[in-house]
Amino acid sequence: MREKQARQREADDARPLGSAAWPSSARAEAIDWVEALRADDVRQARALERLRARLLETLPRAMLRFGRLPDAILEDVVQETLLRALDRLDDFEGRSAFTTWVTTIGVRIAMTELRRRRWKDVSLEALAGPVDSVSIELGPVGGDAERAIDRARVGERLREAIACALTERQRTAIVAELHGMPQEEIGRRLGIGRNAVYKLGHDARTKLKRALSATGLSPEEILAAYGQE
Amino acid sequence: MYLDRRRVLALLESVAQTRDDEIDCDACLLDLAEFAECQLLGAELPTALARVEAHIAGCPECREEYEVLLDVLRDARRG
Numbered sequence: 679m680r681e682k683q684a685r686q687r688e689a690d691d692a693r694p695l696g697s698a699a700w701p702s703s704a705r706a707e708a709i710d711w712v713e714a715l716r717a718d719d720v721r722q723a724r725a726l727e728r729l730r731a732r733l734l735e736t737l738p739r740a741m742l743r744f745g746r747l748p749d750a751i752l753e754d755v756v757q758e759t760l761l762r763a764l765d766r767l768d769d770f771e772g773r774s775a776f777t778t779w780v781t782t783i784g785v786r787i788a789m790t791e792l793r794r795r796r797w798k799d800v801s802l803e804a805l806a807g808p809v810d811s812v813s814i815e816l817g818p819v820g821g822d823a824e825r826a827i828d829r830a831r832v833g834e835r836l837r838e839a840i841a842c843a844l845t846e847r848q849r850t851a852i853v854a855e856l857h858g859m860p861q862e863e864i865g866r867r868l869g870i871g872r873n874a875v876y877k878l879g880h881d882a883r884t885k886l887k888r889a890l891s892a893t894g895l896s897p898e899e900i901l902a903a904y905g906q907e
Numbered sequence: 908m909y910l911d912r913r914r915v916l917a918l919l920e921s922v923a924q925t926r927d928d929e930i931d932c933d934a935c936l937l938d939l940a941e942f943a944e945c946q947l948l949g950a951e952l953p954t955a956l957a958r959v960e961a962h963i964a965g966c967p968e969c970r971e972e973y974e975v976l977l978d979v980l981r982d983a984r985r986g
Contacts, residue, residue, distance in 0.1 A: 740978035744971060774940035778980065782940045785975045789968070807908045814910045836915070849908060856914040860968050861932070873931045876966065883925040890922070897923035901916065 704775060711776040715767060726760055732777065733759060733784050740785075745792045755791055759784035790862050790872075797863040806853040812841040832900045839889035848882035851875055924965055928958070935962045935969050943976045947984075 714725035733756045738746065747755065763780045770779050814837050840849065847868065854864045861875040868875070890897060910918065942959040945952050952960065963970045 736979045736982055737975075739982065740975045744975070769937070773938075774944050777983075778940040778944055778976070781979050782936060782943075782972070782976055785972045785979070786936060789972050789975065793968075812908055814915050815912045836919075840910075852918065853908050853910065856910065856917055861966075862968070872968070873933050876931045880925065880929055880931075883922045884927070886918075886922045887925055897919045901919045901923065 705772065708770075708772050708776040712767060712770065715764060726764075729760060729763070729777070729780055730756055733781070736781070737784055737788055741788060741792065744789065745796065747788060747792060747795075751791060752788070755788045756784065759787050762787070793860040793862055794866070797859060800859065800863075802850060802854055802859075802864070802867045805857040805859055806850050810846070812837055812849070814840070829903055832895055832903050835890065835893045835895060836886075836900060839886050839893075843885045843889040844882050848878050848885070851878040852882045855879055921965060926961065929965070930958045930962050932962075932966060932969055935959055935966070936972075939969070939973060939976065943973060943980060947977065947980050 711725060714721040716722070734752065737756070738752060741747070759780065762783050766783075770776065814833060844852070850868070851864055855861070861872045861879075865872050865875040870878075887897060890900065938956055938959045942952070942956045944950075945956065963973050
């Protein structure tokens with residue numbers, strides 16, 4: 679055990695926390711937090727209690743404009759945050775204050791829970807409709823005849839790109855996102871994680887960009903054609 | 908599937924902003940604390956954090972989380 683602690687200390691010394699630009703007080707504070715949380719004694723319990731109290735005080739206030747979590751759920755969120763922070767302690771590189779780093783974890787968990795509760799009764803089908811057919815609205819085709827033809831032409835090319843270049847999952851992801859469904863919630867329904875949904879969306883947008891440019895149109899040009907009334 | 912005009916425009920804007928070297932939400936989370944502190948202090952943004960800025964601009968969930976984090980930090984500074 680003592681040997682393990684010595685090895686850990688050597689590893690910590692080899693990877694100093696905080697950049698050189700950091701004020702030494704901030705660096706010392708981060709080191710105190712990490713050492714306390716790594717300690718297998720009362721120091722760890724005290725540090726966890728301080729973090730818990732801080733998160734319980736600050737999170738609900740900062741999240742208020744997005745919604746409110748019941749107290750019991752908030753307790754669970756904070757508990758999960760502390761467990762995850764302990765589990766990922768080695769990921770903390772000292773590039774921010776330690777408490778800021780823990781708060782980013784807490785915010786992600788809390789906002790994910792808030793979104794889950796808000797969207798729990800909404801189905802992908804209700805939002806996206808059947809994704810095997812694609813229909814887009816061009817808006818009013820007013821103005822001169824030449825502009826109306828341009829609009830119809832770019833609209834059809836865009837519709838074709840969405841219908842032909844994207845997979846069904848990619849279409850589902852981007853349509854659900856366009857209807858405001860958070861990525862975690864899309865992922866929950868597709869059986870994948872938030873990162874995988876982000877990748878689906880990114881791949882879809884990249885494909886659309888290429889498909890459109892192959893027709894000689896950039897998204898900016900289409901936006902210019904559509905965007906003016 | 909059906910997209911109305913407003914959503915078609917939103918899609919085109921997101922397509923126009925898409926870059927090959929985007930980072931995902933987990934990578935954004937790793938740098939978010941440092942990014943938020945830099946922004947709050949008005950400090951110069953390290954080059955590596957420019958990708959966080961780009962991700963936040965295109966990802967509504969990470970943008971919301973960033974805003975909550977900023978509120979926590981502002982609160983702490985006031986307190």
